[in-house]
Amino acid sequence: MKKSPLAPVFYMLAATLLFALVNIGIKKLPDLPAVEIILFRSVISLALTLGQLRxxxxxxxxxxxxxxxxxxxxxxxxxxxxxxxxxxxxxPLAPAVTLQYLGPVFTAVAGIWLLGQPVRPWQWVFFGISLGGVAVAQGFSGLGWAGVALGLGAAATSGLSYVFNSRIGTKENSLVVIFYFQAVTLPIAAVWTCFNWHTPQGADWLWLVAVGVFTQAALWCVTKSYQHGKQAAGIAALDYLGLVYAAAFGTWFFGEKIKLSTYIGMAVVLLGVALNAWYSARRTSHKPAQ
Known part of the structure; x- marks a missing residue:
């Protein structure tokens, strides 16, 4: 049966929402070191992956x-x-997530060399529109340089990991890709945690389990999206929609105030995403059949 060309889009939309829920779980664990959350997340995700593979x-x-x-x-x-x-x-949640949503730009650039997928001039324009929306929505005033540097590093490495997902394509089961991700992450987190351990208390355990389960579902969705997608840059553009979740969840769960400029910026981001998706789909539909 021929797979729907919209399947990668739906997978990516689901992954974006699930990752937003993971971010809520992280913010709900302020007393636990980040690496300890990663350890628990990796253990849960690895166990689920091995069970599914078996x-x-x-x-x-x-x-x-x-x-x-x-x-x-x-x-x-x-x-x-x-x-x-x-x-x-x-x-804060919204600017932290916003910085990480610069990842699609790194995906597009890395895809030129690692995938042989040129980014068309109009796609650069659409990426620029989305990036402009990010700047309008959040800006970087008042943020420490250390936090900004961490966010940019996360965006760059995240974009690179998505490119390797596309290189693997459908040659491997999605769960095998997730297995390697967790198998590499777990020992790093385990060693690091030995030097900075805080025992979880009460509701911390529930949030840790939620982070692990949502992570597993999100990783499966994003891996499926890049494995079956024809254009890594076009799929990556959908990642910007997470800005909507970050702004909404930041307000609902953490009392972060949303300014008018944020709504305007989000609208600009969505415009860039929509134009990029439309352009990618148009080019794909006009390609001659192989």
Whole structure:
């Protein structure tokens, strides 16, 4: 059966919402070090992944030819995870997430060399529109340089990990890609936690489980999206929609005030996303059949 061309879009939209829920869980654990949350998250996600792989009868190690890309995806993903958690811990939710949503630009640039996918001039214009919307919505005034640097590092490594997802494509089961991600992240977090451990208390345990479960679902969705998507840059543009979730959840759960400029900026972001998605779909539909 032919897969729907909109499937990667739906997977990415679901992943964006799930990652937003993960961010809420992180902010609900202010007394736990970021790396400790990563440890619990990795343990839960790895256990779920191994259980699913065993149920499907799929070996977790994948094909030898894909090993370099699987390991590189794991390393880039681990770096993005650590930097992203540190950013969320250090900055308010909305600006922390906004910084990380610069990732699609890094995905587009890396895709030129690693995937051979040129970014068309109009796509750069649309990315610029979205980035302009980010600047209008949040800006960087009042944010410490350390937090901004962490957010940019998270965006760069996240964008790179998405490119390796696309390089792997459908040659590996989505769960195998997730397995390598967690297998690389877990030992790093375990060693780091030995030097900075705080025992979770009460509701902390529930939030840790929620972070792990939502993470697993989000990783599966985002991996499926990049594996089946035809254009990494076009899919990555959908990631900007997480700004809407960040602004809404920041207001509802953490009392963050939203200014008029934020609404204007979000509208500009969505305009850039919509134009990029439309342009990518138009180019794909006009390509001659192979």
């Amino acid at each position: 149920w499907l009868g799929v070996p977790p190690w994948g094909q030898r030819a894909q090993l370099p890309d699987l390991l590189l995806r794991g390393l880039a993903g681990a770096a993005a995870l650590v930097l992203g958690f540190l950013t969320i811990k250090q900055l």
